[in-house]
Amino acid sequence: MxxxxxxxxxxxxxxxxxxxxxxxxxxxxxxxxxxxxxxxxxxxxxxxxxxxxxxxxxxxRKDIIAAARAQAEKLAYVHNERLTNPAQERLAEELVAVAPEGFTRARFVTGGAEANEMALQLARRYHVDRGESKRWQVISPAQAYHGPTMATLALTGRPGLKRPLEVYMSDHLHIPPSTWRFDPSGEEALKALDRALEAAGPETVSAYFCEPISAAALPAYTPPKRFWEGLAERREKHGFLICFDEIVTGIGRTGHWFAAETLPLVPDIIATAKGLGAGYAAIGAVLCRQHVYDAIAKGSRRFTLGHTWDGAPLSCAVGLAVVDVLKKExxxxxxxxxxxxxxxxxxxxxxxxxxxxxxxxxxxxxxxxxxxxxxxxxxxxxxxxxxxxxxxxxxxxxxxxxxxxxxxxxxxxxxxxxxxxxxxxxxxxxxxxxxxxxxxxxxxxxxxxxxxxxxxx
Ligand SMILES: Cc1ncc(COP(=O)(O)O)c(C=O)c1O
Incomplete structure (x- = not known):
């Protein structure tokens, strides 16, 4: 040993x-x-x-360690199901302030896969609360990674990652990436998207789920502008949501608070994680635009599932210290x-x-x-x-x-x-x-x- x-x-x-x-x-x-x-x-x-x-x-980093220590001494933990705390409240404020325009709410989780799953649940809640309970399917690029949980593994189209766990997974649809090798213009991916919409039945599609700029699965790749424009047109026509996995790209990694800022469309939901805790705390977040919030506010008024550590004072205090350093420096x-x-x-x-x-x-x-x-x-x-x-x-x-x-x-x-x-x-x-x-x-x-x-x- x-x-x-x-x-x-x-x-x-x-x-x-x-x-x-x-x-x-x-x-x-x-x-x-x-x-x-x-x-x-x-x-x-x-x-x-x-x-x-x-x-x-x-x-x-001594400043982040000091912020974590100060929070731990004051109040390390309370559960956000029935209680909240100043660090969670302030971090939500800070995040919506740096998010793309129109993002008004944040829910905290403890990591990337959880943020993506929460995003999936939020999209589904949005549709159900608007009376469209048939919508559940997701279309996503095949060459991607969204996390190791069953729901997030189902979002990738890579058999090498999913085997032998597919038996536990929902059957979502995938499109190939628009790389220089296969589809430099993005038109082939749009055709594949149309075929996927047709195969699923557009009225059953809940979301298009993707990384705006890919991380490990296809380092630093992003589809051509034409693809994003075509995706926005199809959202308009068919009523699905666009969810961005900004687990890696969020909180400054690409030289923007969120990579979404650089694209010719605004997503409806963003999931982020890694850089929010900067390696000093396990924290992620899901952010949504006002219309997603409004659908639930007018519908069931409930979005209840969560994890023990969601929004805990200690991890949120680290998130606040990270945002503070990014801004100050x-x-x-x-x-x-x-x-x-x-x-x-x-x-x-x-x-x-x-x-x-x-x-x-x-x-x-x-x-x-x-x-x-x-x-x-x-x-x-x-x-x-x-x-x-x-x-x-x-x-x-x-x-x-x-x-x-x-x-x-x-x-x-x-x-x-x-x-x-x-x-x-x-x-x-x-x-x-x-x-x-x-x-x-x-x-x-x-x-x-x-x-x-x-x-x-
Ligand atoms: C793009 C992307 N999404 C999701 C995840 C999953 O995040 P976590 O490992 O925090 O669950 C990762 C992790 O590497 C990732 O790179």
Whole structure:
């Protein structure tokens, strides 16, 4: 079993039920700004904000810790079913003030999947309370991730993620992503949306559910403008709601308080989480526009289900401290400006790496897509596990990255997310880019020999 000072844990050396039984898990014991340190004292640059993009303000922030402590000393916990508290009230006020125009209410939860499920329930409540109880189905992009609960897994169209749990899931409909490879104009996705509406019967559709800018499933991808316009036209015609999963993109990640601000349509419901607690508390939120609220206010007047920790003083006080830091330090605007340069710096550093197809992104949500260097188009052969190799080599170079390889699902191949804390200095960003480029050059060399004997996929 794991000894206190092991720098790496494997399935043989832990009582923790591992996520992947063949993986070695580095043990990290402290963090400071954009650096984290393992049990052996080795330090790593955290280009992934804690691995999940939650730690937007870096590690070890004394001001947020002090705010959490002060709240815990006053009142750490009361349940929001019959009671409320000043921190929850103020955080709701702060969030609707920075949300896109027309968003007037917020409900707090404890994480991303819960926020998305609450959004699903809210959309359903809206329709039922307006007398349209046939509406329940959801249409969503296939290449997405909305959480690991049964309801949120049902929203993705990736068999690789859902198996063998589909037996527990509702049968929703999915459309392919409008990537450069399949549908650069967005027209094919609109046709697929029309087919899905037709197949479901438009009068049964509750919501179109999507990430405005994708995170791990398709890093930093967003459909073309034409798709968003066509989606808004179809909402107008058919009466479904648009729910945005801003679990990652909300609270500054893309250089805006919400990525919705940058698109030519306003959603009806937004779910957000990670950056709201910035890794210091488990908190998420669902926000809705006034017309969604009004439907329930005039209908059942009830939207009651919730979790024990929803709106707790401690997590809301952390949320307030996070919003305060973002405002005081101008970090949302900083991420917007600096993110463009960071993307250019990454693109310049990777321009000679033969399997890099594209560096894309908004703010500090950047994605690097890899292709087979022999035709600059095909997915890399999945058995080479290039994405995993990128993360391993980057880690050897002292850099934490996050890469994925959903190739078997058919919509995207190997890719890496690059999503540093908003507080990274110029020198730290430069060091991250250099280490990442070094790692990719090493992987490129390894790939060359591995690809020699194989046909293009
Ligand atoms: C886009 C997106 N939605 C939802 C979730 C689920 O959030 P959580 O893990 O907090 O339940 C994630 C988590 O990575 C995510 O990236």
């Amino acid at each position: 794991a000894r206190a000072r092991d720098a790496v844990v494997t399935s043989q050396t832990t009582h923790v039920l591992p996520l992947e039984f063949g993986r070695r898990y580095p043990v990290l014991k402290r963090g400071d700004g954009v650096w984290v340190e393992d049990e052996s004292g080795r330090r790593y640059l955290d280009a992934m904000s804690g691995g999940s993009m939650a730690a937007t303000l870096g590690h070890g 101008g970090l949302v605007e900083h991420v917007k400006q600096r993110g463009q340069r960071l993307r250019d710096e990454l693109a310049a550093a990777l321009k000679d790496v033969p399997f890099v197809h594209e560096v894309r992104g908004h703010g500090y949500l950047l994605g690097i897509e890899y292709v087979d260097p022999r035709d600059h188009k095909s997915f890399l052969p999945p058995e080479l596990r290039t994405a995993g190799r990128v993360d391993d080599v980057a880690f050897e170079h002292g850099l934490i990255t996050y890469s994925t390889m959903p190739t078997r699902d058919g919509f995207a191949g190997d890719q890496t997310l690059f999503a540093p804390p908003f507080t990274s200095t110029d020198a730290e960003l430069a060091e991250m880019v250099e280490r990442y480029a070094g790692a990719l050059q090493q992987v490129a060399k390894e790939l060359e020999s591995k690809l020699e004997a194989r046909p293009v996929a």
